[in-house]
Amino acid sequence: MNTETNLEHELDAAANWCLQRGEKLTDLRREVLSLLLAHDGSIKAYELLAELQKRKPTAAPPTVYRALDFLLNVGLAHKLGSLNAFVACRELDHTHHHGLMLICDRCRGVHELSDESWAERLAEDAARLGFRLSQQDIEIKGICANCQQVEQAGEA
Amino acid sequence: MNTETNLEHELDAAANWCLQRGEKLTDLRREVLSLLLAHDGSIKAYELLAELQKRKPTAAPPTVYRALDFLLNVGLAHKLGSLNAFVACRELDHTHHHGLMLICDRCRGVHELSDESWAERLAEDAARLGFRLSQQDIEIKGICANCQQVEQAGEA
DNA sequence: TTTCTATTGTTATATTATAACAAAACATTT
DNA sequence: AAATGTTTTGTTATAATATAACAATAGAAA
Numbered sequence: 001m002n003t004e005t006n007l008e009h010e011l012d013a014a015a016n017w018c019l020q021r022g023e024k025l026t027d028l029r030r031e032v033l034s035l036l037l038a039h040d041g042s043i044k045a046y047e048l049l050a051e052l053q054k055r056k057p058t059a060a061p062p063t064v065y066r067a068l069d070f071l072l073n074v075g076l077a078h079k080l081g082s083l084n085a086f087v088a089c090r091e092l093d094h095t096h097h098h099g100l101m102l103i104c105d106r107c108r109g110v111h112e113l114s115d116e117s118w119a120e121r122l123a124e125d126a127a128r129l130g131f132r133l134s135q136q137d138i139e140i141k142g143i144c145a146n147c148q149q150v151e152q153a154g155e156a
Numbered sequence: 157m158n159t160e161t162n163l164e165h166e167l168d169a170a171a172n173w174c175l176q177r178g179e180k181l182t183d184l185r186r187e188v189l190s191l192l193l194a195h196d197g198s199i200k201a202y203e204l205l206a207e208l209q210k211r212k213p214t215a216a217p218p219t220v221y222r223a224l225d226f227l228l229n230v231g232l233a234h235k236l237g238s239l240n241a242f243v244a245c246r247e248l249d250h251t252h253h254h255g256l257m258l259i260c261d262r263c264r265g266v267h268e269l270s271d272e273s274w275a276e277r278l279a280e281d282a283a284r285l286g287f288r289l290s291q292q293d294i295e296i297k298g299i300c301a302n303c304q305q306v307e308q309a310g311e312a
Numbered sequence: 313t314t315t316c317t318a319t320t321g322t323t324a325t326a327t328t329a330t331a332a333c334a335a336a337a338c339a340t341t342t
Numbered sequence: 343a344a345a346t347g348t349t350t351t352g353t354t355a356t357a358a359t360a361t362a363a364c365a366a367t368a369g370a371a372a
Contacts, residue, residue: 130301
């Protein structure tokens with residue numbers, strides 16, 4: 001199975017995901033999601049716009065922001081507030097509460113953690129203050145494994 | 157002890173904090189920190205600028221952003237990436253690794269958690285992926301106790 | 313078809329943040 | 343004090359991020 005069919009597969013799954021929620025993954029939204037998925041790490045809205053314009057010269061900022069808003073709302077993408085960047089959600093299947101996004105300071109890559117036992121503890125601590133957590137992603141910064149290796153190689 | 161002397165007390169402590177790090181809390185920085193401290197919740201850069209201009213009409217965006225950068229670097233303030241807003245750090249004394257910021261979706265208020273036992277667990281999970289956490293704040297969204305009460309009152 | 317709603321197009325503008333260079337303040341050495 | 347270097351602040355311009363507002367189009371429902 002090559003990359004292209006893999007991508008189409010993911011997009012079809014996303015379309016289904018939308019239908020189950022009474023929403024539609026239109027051509028435009030599908031294209032934006034496709035661009036998001038094609039990026040390993042996160043991507044910025046105006047980078048996405050530039051990509052989109054290659055195939056759709058008419059695209060303007062609202063074009064991309066509206067598609068992103070849709071994808072965020074339906075859970076197909078995440079916004080990384082600390083970077084003002086966006087990333088496709090790769091973990092559609094599990095019922096996730098707080099997506100934990102490990103963001104690499106170096107390469108802007110993102111790894112989404114699905115283990116959530118730590119989250120319970122967190123929610124307890126917050127509850128002790130009367131704080132009720134909303135279901136949003138939590139962003140953690142650091143250096144990914146790959147960039148740590150590059151770092152060491154540079155020091156050698 | 158009234159509010160004013162309390163504020164001056166905090167500002168003096170902040171000045172000391174800077175000196176210990178070989179940095180200086182200049183008048184300008186002190187004024188910006190003062191405005192940050194005067195706000196319960198978080199405040200946006202341009203709101204801060206407007207406040208600053210009341211006493212210092214010459215102030216421009218770089219004025220406030222430079223002061224904020226300084227305060228962030230020396231640890232006297234936090235940036236909330238998800239809101240593009242800023243907040244004074246109220247927990248100077250303890251050696252904190254990852255400040256946990258509970259941000260209210262409603263009132264933009266922030267509560268800084270100092271208990272960090274959950275952070276160890278988090279670091280372990282991340283380490284399993286080879287991810288090394290950097291010492292940065294972690295932002296958690298939700299509804300604060302106060303806003304929950306207001307919410308209920310509205311429903312009654 | 314007609315009507316209603318959702319989506320997309322388009323233009324303009326708001327909001328957030330930084331670059332670049334000049335001036336002033338401050339510290340250090342002579 | 344004068345000369346020098348460094349840090350901080352002033353100032354203008356502009357970059358980067360995001361949304362408002364309204365027109366046009368497409369799709370669904372009556």
